[in-house]
Amino acid sequence: MDAPAHDCRDLDQLLRLIGILGSPANEHSFWESWRPKDHGYGFKKIKAGIVALHRPDADHDYLARDFADYVLMLFATETPEGEAQLVDSIGRHITAGHSTAVGTQFLADLRNTAWRVWRDHRGPNADSVVDWWRQTSYPGER
Template sequence: MTGSTHDCADLDRLLHLIGLLGDPKDPGFWDSWRAESHGYSFDKIKAGIACLARDEPGMHDHWAYDFADYVLMLFDTSSPEEEQRLVKDVGGTLSSGSIFAVGTQYLSDLRATAWHVWREHKRIGSDTVIQQWQEAPQSSEHEKWRALRKE
């Protein structure tokens, strides 16, 4: 992707996808693709992008994780009907042709990319996971399972 400013390709992709929705300075930007939501989500996305532009040591993972978390929340739906409205609104913003196909693909790509950013910036190493699971006590079912094996 041209114009990348971060070492994290998924974060660049997520920013690109957000950018496809248009210029947030344009009148009606928010209402064109998320009319039923309120400005708080917009403000969180704006603040998240502003944080990503800062160059503060040690903050990148936190800011990228937080930004991706808000993107996931903003593009979440709670019913099939709400999902279809969002698909139609986003698709209509991005395309004058295949509104449902474009909206569906866009949301799928955006959510998967936001998930990757969220996951990769929620830093926990495999060595930590191994240690945590080795130190965890056995489940309450462990003794029942051992007893069944002996029978």
């Protein structure tokens, strides 16, 4: 597998976290049981995002941001019950120990890492922001 276009530790970490959930080819995998009412939508979006990130002609920033956006969306829950079910499912798939604690920590790490990938591939860099502020005055002073 080819490396990303630039050093991107958070994207590497995000892929490693997804890998902790197991290979999608394994029977009875997390991916087989995840979001069963969506008929594979989440699985297909995760797969497409991972594969696209390593195309030689890939726009790394766009694809990393798009992939992270889907991870954030697909691992979001709308109710406390939905959150508890997701935590339980993740925890049971990755540990024989305290599945709630492990699932909770894993999900928080996954979301935080996806957020950093999205944020860091989103827009202006620090130099751009400094230039914007250096070159403008207060709106009433223009």
